[in-house]
Amino acid sequence: MSWDIKNLKNWKVGDHPPGALIPTGGNAVEYKTGGWRSEKPRWIEEKCTHCMICWVFCPDTSIEVKESKMLGIDYDHCKGCGICAAECPSDAIEMEEEEK
Amino acid sequence: MSKTVALTGNLACAHAMRQINPDVVAAYPITPQTTIVEEFSTFVANGQVDTEYVTVESEHSAMSACVGASAAGSRVITATSSQGLALMWEILYIASALRLPIVMHNVNRTLAGPINIHCDHQDSMGARDSGWIQIHCENAQEAYDTTIQAIRIAEDSRVSLPVLVCLDGFIISHAIDRLDMLDDPEVKKFVGEFEPRVTMLDPEEPITVGPFDGLHGQFFEFRRAQELATLGSLPVIEEVGKEYGAVSGRPYGLxxxxxxxxxxxxxxxxxxxxxxxxxxxxxxxxxxxxxxxxxxxxxxxxxxxxxxxxxxxxxxxxxxxxxxxxxxxxxxxxxxxxxxxxxxxxxxxxxxxxxxxxxxxxxxxxxxxxxxxxxxxxxxxxxxxxxxxxxxxx
Amino acid sequence: MASLRELSKKKDYLTGGHRLCAGCGHSIAVRQVLLASEDPVVVGCATGCLEVSTTIYPYTAWKCSYIHNAFENVAATISGVESAYQALKRRGKVDKELKFVAFGGDGGTYDIGLQSLSGALERGHNMLYVCLDNGAYMNTGIQRSSATPKGAWTTTTPVGSVRPGKPRKRKDLTAICADHNIPYVAQASISHWKDLHAKAAKALQADGPAFLNILSPCPRGWRHPSDQTVKMAKLGVQTGFWPLYEVENGVWKVTVKVREPKPVAEWFKLQGRFKHLFAPGNEALLADLQGDVDSQLERILARCESTQE
Missing domain, CATH: 3.40.50.920 (Rossmann fold)
Known part of the structure; x- marks a missing residue:
C-alpha cells in the first residue's frame, strides 16, 4: 500500500501507526541521497557492453536497468561512491567532480 | 458446561493453554514455571494441540521468538519466572512497544542473590514499567481463568499489548487446588479466531516492524500512544472479566x-x-x-x-x-x-x-x-x- | 547459473534511499543474497549499520516484510517468524512459499548474538542466517569484535606505544556454524558475486538452517577509499585471508581455488587500519599474521580432504 507521510514531523500522538509500524515497503526511494555526492559517475553509453557488473556491485541500487540493458544512473540516490567506475571492465563509467 | 478438577496452578495454566491451542509457544524451563511448559509439551507430543512449540535456548530467545512469531501474525503464549523474566527484560519493552498481544505466565519467584527459588514479587515488579499489562492471580482457579481472559484483553483492538499473568511460585504453581474448567469448545469460542493487526507473511503487503526512530524523533509520541493504550485497557479488562463471568459464573474485575x-x-x-x-x-x-x-x-x-x-x-x-x-x-x-x-x-x-x-x-x-x-x-x-x-x- | 543479465531482471528487495555510507559492502551483499531467492523473502535484521540505515522511520528500504527486534537476537526473532509461518501454514491460513533470511553484522553474530544463532541453528528452522563480516563494531564507531583480524587498529584496540592493535586472532565462526551439522554453511565475498549467488541459492534451498559468512568491507572502518570496496573484498580472497568454501551436508569444499595466494601484506597495506604494521619494528608481527593466514587455509584444506565423498 502507499503511505502518505506528508507533514509527518507534525503528527501528534495517535496519528502514527501503533508500534511505529511502517505499513508499506520500499518507500525509502522517496528519500533522496543524491545530495551526498562529491563525485558523480558519468555513463559513457557508447563504451557500455551492458555486462551488468556496475549493477551487481552498486550499494545504492542506483544503476537503472531494463530488460538487461543499462539505461543510466539514478542520481536521486547515487551517493557517488565510485564502485561502478572502479569495477567497470569497459571504462564506460567515469567519475567527475559534482557540480555545485 | 464445566467440570471440577484437582490440579496444580501450573497444570491449570497448561490446560488453559491447551484449550486456547495457540499458534506458537516459545519457552524455556525455569523453576517454578517448568511444569507449565513440560505439561504443554506433552500436549504437543500427543497431538492434543497443533501448536508450533519452539524449544529455545534461553528466556531471552524465548521472548525474542515470541516477538517474531507475534509480529508475523500468530497467537503466541509463553511462560517464565524470576531470572528468566529478568533475562527477557530488554525484549519485554520491545514487545509492548511493537504492540504485540503476547500472553505470558510469570510464576513469581524472587531474584538472586543469593539464589533462591521461592516466591516473592520482585521479578514481576521489575517488569512494572515494561509496558505489559500485569494481572495477579490468587489461586489456581484465577490463574486458569485469567489465562483465557488474557488472550482477549491482549488482542482487543483498543489494547493490542502483551499481558503478564502472575501466579505465586509454589504456593499456587505447585499446590494442588480444586478448580472448575470450562469445556474445550467454550474456551475456543470465548477466545475466538485470532485476527492479527499485523502480518509479515503476505508478500503482497510488505511491512517494516521495528524501524529506527533516529532522526525524525517520534519516540515521545509512540510512548505516549502506548501509555494511552495501557490506560485504555482498564475498561477492556472489566468487560472481558464480566463476559467471562457470564460464561463461567466467575466474573472478574480490576x-x-x-x-x-x-x-x-x-x-x-x-x-x-x-x-x-x-x-x-x-x-x-x-x-x-x-x-x-x-x-x-x-x-x-x-x-x-x-x-x-x-x-x-x-x-x-x-x-x-x-x-x-x-x-x-x-x-x-x-x-x-x-x-x-x-x-x-x-x-x-x-x-x-x-x-x-x-x-x-x-x-x-x-x-x-x-x-x-x-x-x-x-x-x-x-x-x-x-x-x-x-x-x-x- | 543465471547470467548477470538474467539476474538484473529479478526483483531487487533493497531500494536506494537508504542511509548506509557511500561504498558500503553491506547493501551489496544484501542485494546479491536476496537476488538468489526464487520465493518471496521475509527479512530480519540485528541492530547495526544495516538496520539503522535501511529503516529510518518513516522510511524503509525493504520491499519485503522486515523485522528488527534487538542486537543479539535476530536469529531467535526470525526463528519465531518462521515458526509462525509453519503454524499458520499447517492451519491453512498461509499458503505461499516464503524464505526467511536474517542479517547480522559480525558484532551481532560472532559476539553478542552467538547464543541466539547457535540455538536457532540447532533447532532446525528453515532459515538462512547471513553474517555481514566487516571485522568490527562499525555502527558504534569501529570497536573490536571477535571477528577483528589480529593486528588491526580499532578504537578499542588502538595502536599505542606498547600495543600494536588487536592482540588476539579472530574467531572462526564459519567453522563453528559448520560444526552445528546443519545442511549448508559457506563463506563468500561480495567481490565474487557468482560464487556468492550460487551459495545463497543453495542456502535458500536447503532443507533446514543455513549460514553464510560474507566478507563485506567497510570504507570507514578499514580506512580505504569508497570506490575500493569490491577490490578490498577481492584481495581478501586472493591473499587467502578469506577463503571461499562451503560445507554442504558435512562435506567441506573450496569453491574458489586461489592457486598462488598473494602475501597478506598486500591486502593490509591498502587499509589504514593496518598502517602501523608497516612501521619499522613490526616485521615479526607481520610475519606472524601471514603465518596465521597460512595455517587457517591449511586447516580448511585438511577438513576438505577429510570429508571428501
Whole structure:
C-alpha cells in the first residue's frame, strides 16, 4: 500500500501507526541521497557492453536497468561512491567532480 | 458446561493453554514455571494441540521468538519466572512497544542473590514499567481463568499489548487446588479466531516492524500512544472479566473487595496472600473487628479510581508488598497506593508491610499482627512506623 | 547459473534511499543474497549499520516484510517468524512459499548474538542466517569484535606505544556454524558475486538452517577509499585471508581455488587500519599474521580432504 507521510514531523500522538509500524515497503526511494555526492559517475553509453557488473556491485541500487540493458544512473540516490567506475571492465563509467 | 478438577496452578495454566491451542509457544524451563511448559509439551507430543512449540535456548530467545512469531501474525503464549523474566527484560519493552498481544505466565519467584527459588514479587515488579499489562492471580482457579481472559484483553483492538499473568511460585504453581474448567469448545469460542493487526507473511503487503526512530524523533509520541493504550485497557479488562463471568459464573474485575463496605481497617495485597487475609478478616469480624481486604488484580494498568473509591470509607490501610525497593519510600505497591490516596479527600493513614521475601511464609498470625497495628492507628490517630517488615528476624 | 543479465531482471528487495555510507559492502551483499531467492523473502535484521540505515522511520528500504527486534537476537526473532509461518501454514491460513533470511553484522553474530544463532541453528528452522563480516563494531564507531583480524587498529584496540592493535586472532565462526551439522554453511565475498549467488541459492534451498559468512568491507572502518570496496573484498580472497568454501551436508569444499595466494601484506597495506604494521619494528608481527593466514587455509584444506565423498 502507499503511505502518505506528508507533514509527518507534525503528527501528534495517535496519528502514527501503533508500534511505529511502517505499513508499506520500499518507500525509502522517496528519500533522496543524491545530495551526498562529491563525485558523480558519468555513463559513457557508447563504451557500455551492458555486462551488468556496475549493477551487481552498486550499494545504492542506483544503476537503472531494463530488460538487461543499462539505461543510466539514478542520481536521486547515487551517493557517488565510485564502485561502478572502479569495477567497470569497459571504462564506460567515469567519475567527475559534482557540480555545485 | 464445566467440570471440577484437582490440579496444580501450573497444570491449570497448561490446560488453559491447551484449550486456547495457540499458534506458537516459545519457552524455556525455569523453576517454578517448568511444569507449565513440560505439561504443554506433552500436549504437543500427543497431538492434543497443533501448536508450533519452539524449544529455545534461553528466556531471552524465548521472548525474542515470541516477538517474531507475534509480529508475523500468530497467537503466541509463553511462560517464565524470576531470572528468566529478568533475562527477557530488554525484549519485554520491545514487545509492548511493537504492540504485540503476547500472553505470558510469570510464576513469581524472587531474584538472586543469593539464589533462591521461592516466591516473592520482585521479578514481576521489575517488569512494572515494561509496558505489559500485569494481572495477579490468587489461586489456581484465577490463574486458569485469567489465562483465557488474557488472550482477549491482549488482542482487543483498543489494547493490542502483551499481558503478564502472575501466579505465586509454589504456593499456587505447585499446590494442588480444586478448580472448575470450562469445556474445550467454550474456551475456543470465548477466545475466538485470532485476527492479527499485523502480518509479515503476505508478500503482497510488505511491512517494516521495528524501524529506527533516529532522526525524525517520534519516540515521545509512540510512548505516549502506548501509555494511552495501557490506560485504555482498564475498561477492556472489566468487560472481558464480566463476559467471562457470564460464561463461567466467575466474573472478574480490576480489583476485588472483601468485607470492605463497612470496614475501618483494611489490608491491600496482590496474589495468594489475599486468600490467607480473607480468613483472617473472617476471624477478626467474628471478634467484632471491622476488618476488610482489597485485592488488586490488575497491577498494570493501576486502577487508581477503583482503589481510592474502595478505600474511601476506611480509617487505616496497610499495603502488603512481597518485594522490596532498596532506598525507596516503601515497596512498589505501597508507593502507588499512597500516591493514589494523596489526592483523596480522606487522605487515610497508610502503612507498608514488606513480607514473604524469598518464600518466607506468611501466616495468619502475621496478618493478624498487621491488622492489630492498623487498629492501634485508628485508636491513637498516630502512625508510629510507616515501613514495616512482617516475619523478618530482626 | 543465471547470467548477470538474467539476474538484473529479478526483483531487487533493497531500494536506494537508504542511509548506509557511500561504498558500503553491506547493501551489496544484501542485494546479491536476496537476488538468489526464487520465493518471496521475509527479512530480519540485528541492530547495526544495516538496520539503522535501511529503516529510518518513516522510511524503509525493504520491499519485503522486515523485522528488527534487538542486537543479539535476530536469529531467535526470525526463528519465531518462521515458526509462525509453519503454524499458520499447517492451519491453512498461509499458503505461499516464503524464505526467511536474517542479517547480522559480525558484532551481532560472532559476539553478542552467538547464543541466539547457535540455538536457532540447532533447532532446525528453515532459515538462512547471513553474517555481514566487516571485522568490527562499525555502527558504534569501529570497536573490536571477535571477528577483528589480529593486528588491526580499532578504537578499542588502538595502536599505542606498547600495543600494536588487536592482540588476539579472530574467531572462526564459519567453522563453528559448520560444526552445528546443519545442511549448508559457506563463506563468500561480495567481490565474487557468482560464487556468492550460487551459495545463497543453495542456502535458500536447503532443507533446514543455513549460514553464510560474507566478507563485506567497510570504507570507514578499514580506512580505504569508497570506490575500493569490491577490490578490498577481492584481495581478501586472493591473499587467502578469506577463503571461499562451503560445507554442504558435512562435506567441506573450496569453491574458489586461489592457486598462488598473494602475501597478506598486500591486502593490509591498502587499509589504514593496518598502517602501523608497516612501521619499522613490526616485521615479526607481520610475519606472524601471514603465518596465521597460512595455517587457517591449511586447516580448511585438511577438513576438505577429510570429508571428501
Amino acid at each position: 480489583i476485588e473487595e472483601y468485607k470492605l463496605d463497612d470496614a475501618e481497617i483494611a489490608i491491600l495485597v496482590l496474589g495468594s496472600t489475599a486468600g490467607t487475609t480473607r480468613v483472617v478478616v473472617d476471624d477478626l469480624r467474628a471478634d467484632g473487628v471491622k476488618a476488610g481486604l482489597l485485592k488488586i488484580r490488575s497491577f498494570r494498568p493501576f486502577p487508581i479510581k477503583q482503589i481510592t473509591d474502595a478505600l474511601s470509607g476506611v480509617k487505616a490501610v496497610a499495603v502488603l508488598d512481597r518485594s522490596l525497593s532498596p532506598g525507596a519510600i516503601g515497596a512498589p505497591v505501597f508507593q502507588e497506593v499512597r500516591s493514589a490516596l494523596y489526592d483523596s479527600e480522606s487522605r487515610v493513614p497508610i502503612i507498608n508491610f514488606i513480607y514473604g521475601l524469598g518464600g518466607r511464609d506468611v501466616s495468619m498470625a502475621h496478618l493478624k499482627e498487621a491488622f492489630d497495628v492498623l487498629s492501634d492507628i485508628v485508636k491513637t490517630g498516630q502512625v508510629k512506623q510507616t515501613i514495616n517488615y512482617l516475619g523478618l528476624r530482626e
